[in-house]
Amino acid sequence: MGMGRITELLRQIALVAVMASPVAAEEVPRTFGMSFDEGLSTSGLLDYILPRFALKTGRRFDPEMAADLSLAAGQGAPFAQRGDVVYGVDLLTDSDAAMRFRDWLLSEVGQNTISTFAPETGDPYGPVVIEEVVEEDYFEGDIPAGRLVAETHCTRCHKVSPEDRSSIGSTPSFMAMRALPDWAARFVSFYALNPHPAFLQVDGISAPFDVSRPPTIPPVLLTLDEVDNLLAYVQSVAPADLGAEIQHQ
Ligand code: HEC
Structure with a gap:
């Protein structure tokens, strides 16, 4: 084959290579770091909800990463209530993966998932009773x-x-x-x-x-x-x- 044909082939290969690697463009981290009240972990809630969230969204919590979000009693947007304690979520960075976890926690699916978790000991986690939060003048x-x-x-x-x-x-x-x-x-x-x-x-x-x-x-x-x-x-x-x-x- 002549030179022109080879150049054309190379050009096409280059084009295919460019099209096949959109990875660079959408390299948004799929993992996030998080700090949380210990009770959320020892009760088993986090082990219960994190895999379900990951399955749904492909986003994962990475214990090695610095916190992009925090889950703690009496702060942030309320996502669960256990007894009298209201747990809230606060975003600490603009991490996309962390934002998705926050949105999921507050979504109907997230709320239902939290409600279906049955801890081995202690009260279950229920959805936040909004009236009580309002009374507290959030x-x-x-x-x-x-x-x-x-x-x-x-x-x-x-x-x-x-x-x-x-x-x-x-x-x-x-x-x-x-x-x-x-x-x-x-x-x-x-x-x-x-x-x-x-x-x-x-x-x-x-x-x-x-x-x-x-x-x-x-x-x-x-x-x-x-x-x-x-x-x-x-x-x-x-x-x-x-x-x-x-x-x-
Ligand atoms: C120019 C039009 C416009 C003005 C002005 C406006 N909004 Fe909105 N807002 C919208 C639209 C449209 C949506 C729905 C977006 C969607 O559904 O994706 C929205 C959605 C929202 C939401 C829900 C956001 C979400 O994604 O959950 C909130 C909260 C809100 N607006 C608050 C406000 C407040 C407070 C103000 C005044 C300070 C305001 N908006 C002024 C157009 C406006």
């Missing part, structure tokens, strides 16, 4: 001020109170989101969840907007105080009745 802030923040900056898309008639129908209302078992985790991180980062920033936390993709609606800048007040307001919102209770079975 978020502290100025509720009327938080309502004003919501009415000023969120009603463009969300219905933020039962009286609010201004928002668009397809976006979840605050009352509907408030009824989800993981409402706290969603509201704590809403500014990092799409579509918000495209137009909304929290002072001192958010990265600057991408200069090549400026916001298409008037940008919103919130202070941390405003976010605290917003969270206190959302906590005070009566959850919508979404029919059958999903977290108790």
Whole structure:
């Protein structure tokens, strides 16, 4: 075969090689580190849920890694309750694998998995009884001020109170989101969840907007105080009745 043919062959091989190695592009770590209250481990809960999570998502806990997330009593987004103790999850880094574990813990599947674990001794882990968490005033802030923040900056898309008639129908209302078992985790991180980062920033936390993709609606800048007040307001919102209770079975 002539030179031209060989060059063409080499070009094709190179092309195939490029297409066959998308690995570099999606090299997101599939493992995460974690710190946790010892009881969660000695009770057997972690040994029970971690393999199930790994099976579902291909993401694994690596005991050798520094903590990307922490599971502890009385902190973070509540994911389980044993007796009077409420365990919460806190993300410590932006690890994708850890974020998936957090989301799984707070999801219906995760909650059901936790509830099916039967420890050899002691109480079972139940889903968090949301009313009790609310009584503990999980978020502290100025509720009327938080309502004003919501009415000023969120009603463009969300219905933020039962009286609010201004928002668009397809976006979840605050009352509907408030009824989800993981409402706290969603509201704590809403500014990092799409579509918000495209137009909304929290002072001192958010990265600057991408200069090549400026916001298409008037940008919103919130202070941390405003976010605290917003969270206190959302906590005070009566959850919508979404029919059958999903977290108790
Ligand atoms: C420009 C429209 C718009 C504005 C303004 C807006 N949101 Fe949203 N928000 C959305 C949309 C759309 C979704 C649904 C995203 C989805 O389902 O993936 C959403 C989802 C959410 C969620 C659930 C996030 C998740 O992924 O679980 C929370 C919490 C939230 N918004 C809070 C707020 C708060 C608080 C404000 C005001 C400070 C606000 N939003 C302002 C459009 C908006």
